[in-house]
Amino acid sequence: SVTANLGYTITCSVPCVSLAIASSSTIAPISYSWTNVTTSVTTTPSNGGYSVCIPGSYIASFKDGLGCTVSQTVNVMIDTTRIFPSAITNLPSNSFTLSCYNDTLLATAVSNPMLSANNYSWTVPPNLTTFTNQVLVNLSNITSSTTPTNYTVLATNPANGCVGRQRVQFYKDIFVPRYNAVFTPSAITCANSCVQLSPQLATGTSTIPITFTFTSPAPTFTNNIPGSTFCAPGTYTMDYTNSLNGCSSVTTCVVPLNVTFPSTVALSPVQIPCGQTTTIITAGTTTTSNTYTYSWTPPENGAMGSPNGYSTTVNAPGVYEVVITNTVNGCSTTNSILVTSGSLDVSMTPNPASGYSPLDVNFSNTTPFTSSSGTMTTTWNYGNGITVSTTSLANTYTGTATPYPGGSTQYQTAGTYTVFLMMTQNVGTVSCVGTATALVVVDLPSALTVPNVFTPNGDGVNDNFTLLTTNLSEITFTVFDRWGVKMYDVKSESGNVSWDGKNFGGKEVPVGTYFYILKAKGGDGKDYEDKGSISLYR
Structure with a gap:
């Protein structure tokens, strides 16, 4: 009889089977032989034991000392059935691509239910082995969107110890087309107080749908409509997302502020010279620029040679106003100049x-x-x-x-x-x-009149002897009585002569006739000399 200590089947766990020949005869000398039917190779072990590692048919022969021989054919089988596992993930069937929407998945190794495995292991790049039927795959573990990152899963057949191997490929989709945030017009200006922001593909073309959000500088406002209007200068942020994979990017743009007004100086008045019909005036900007425009407004009845020039001729006095506009930003400044008529130097x-x-x-x-x-x-x-x-x-x-x-x-x-x-x-x-x-x-011309009578009786009427003079510069006046005694004597530079009828001692002179001598000079140069009498009554 032939016996096999581990059965007659070669497996992954039993790569060789040990065969033995047993017989009831003990007559020596005893000999054993094993012949491979396929190769016709015969082996003669001394004790009848034989190790077979190749499946096939073998003839076992026994011979005793009497020359009696017995043979038996033994078939050695092989069982290397392998279990080939597959990976089941938490993504839809056959999808092994990770994205920003699904940045983690759990891969589970399973085998054919009809031939189940009893042991699994995963080999994770670069060289990590985990002895479980599940492995967690993160987006960070995947290296490329075009070249797969390979995981290997092993499964063991409990019936024969054979191990099945399966390669599982993972990809990632994190592509976000590059966009720029653009705006029109090129700045916030006096003419355009706001700009419109929109996304613009940086290069080439793309059919990938994106969503985006614009965020303004503080105080913060947001909008997600192309051509969104914003009215503050500064740095704007555009966050945008690939709608297919959920991956996002961000870009910024700076909206400048250009509200520089044309600078002017105060203009001194300008005269139109006498005998001329015009003079030249200028707008008075501190710098000249070909981006400036000028619009002059004359006073009533005024006219200008060039109403849209930096300088112009004018033909009438008055205030001329000019509006200076920077065409780059629409900012305007007003200046004015007074035009006067010249004056004649009259004498x-x-x-x-x-x-x-x-x-x-x-x-x-x-x-x-x-x-x-x-x-x-x-x-x-x-x-x-x-x-x-x-x-x-x-x-x-x-x-x-x-x-x-x-x-x-x-x-x-x-x-x-x-x-x-x-x-x-x-x-x-x-x-x-x-x-x-x-x-x-x-x-007035000089004049002199001498009265011939006065009555110093205190009645307030004709009480003084007074010369009637006009414009005299000097006068000498002397009064004598009939015996030649001097009663009154005066010298005046104004012609004001008045005698009250008293002598030098302050006593009233008697009633009677008195005589005078007068010399005077008028302010007009006329000389006066006169002698006469005065009658004094009381």
Whole structure:
């Protein structure tokens, strides 16, 4: 008989089976042999035992000392059935791609229910082995979206110890197309107080749908609509997400503020020179730029040569305003300039400047010649109620050879007269005006009247002997009685002489006739000498 100590089947756990020959005969000498039917190779072990590691048919032979022989054929089988496990994940069937939506999955090794395994192990990159039927796969474990990261799972057949091997491939999808945050217009300006933000693919084209959110600088506002309007300068953040895999990215953009106004200086008044119809004015910006525009507004009745230029000619006095606009940002500044008419340097000379009424005075117009343009109006106001005005073409006058019109008048009464001369040169819409004044002093002529009687009786009527004088500069007056005795003597520089009928001792003189001697000089140079009598009554 032939026996096998571990059965007649070669397995993964029993790679060789040990066979033995047993017989009831003990007649020596005994011999054993094993012949491989396939190869015809015969082995003659001394004790009949034989180890078979190759499946097949073997002939076991026994021979005793009497030459009796017995043979038996033994079939050695092989069982290397392997269990090939598969991986079941928490993603839909056959999906082994991780993304930002599903960044972790649990892979579970299973085998054919008809041929179940009793032992599993996972080999995790790079060289970690875990002896369990489940392994947790994280997005961080996966290296590429195009090249798989390979996990290996092993399963053991409990019937024969054979191990099945299965490779499980994992991918990741974390791609987010690169976008920029763009805005129009290029800045917040005076003309555009807000900008519109939108996402823009950085390069190429993409059909991947994305969602995005714009966040403004503080105070924070958000919006997720293309062309969202924001009105604050500063740094904006755009968070955007690949709608297919849930992966996100972020980008920023800086919205600048450009509200620089054109800078100007205060403009000094400008004159239109006498005899000219125009002058030139400028807008007065501190810097000139080809991005500036100018819009001038004239005063009523004014006109300009270039209403949209930095400088322009103007033809009338008044305030001219200009709006200066920076076309880059729409910011505007207003400036103004006062245009005045030139003034004539008017002068005159009275001849004489003083005298005694009635006084004839001639006035020379000594105004220097300006130009021969337009008309010249000369107005004399003599201060005595007489005004004379003449208008002629300015080219009528040439200066010294043909001076501007003079004037003359007569002053009938004493007084101080202010003479006013105004000259106006009109050229187009421009009027040049100049004035001058002079004083004429008129005095009364000297006069002297001597009364011949007075009554110093205290009744308040004709109590004093008083000389009636006008404009005397000095006077000497002496009174004598009939015997030549001096009763009164006075010297005055104003002509004020008054005798109360008393002598030097303060006593009243008798009623009677008295005699006087008078010498005087008038302010006009006239000399007076007079002798006469005075009758005194009480």
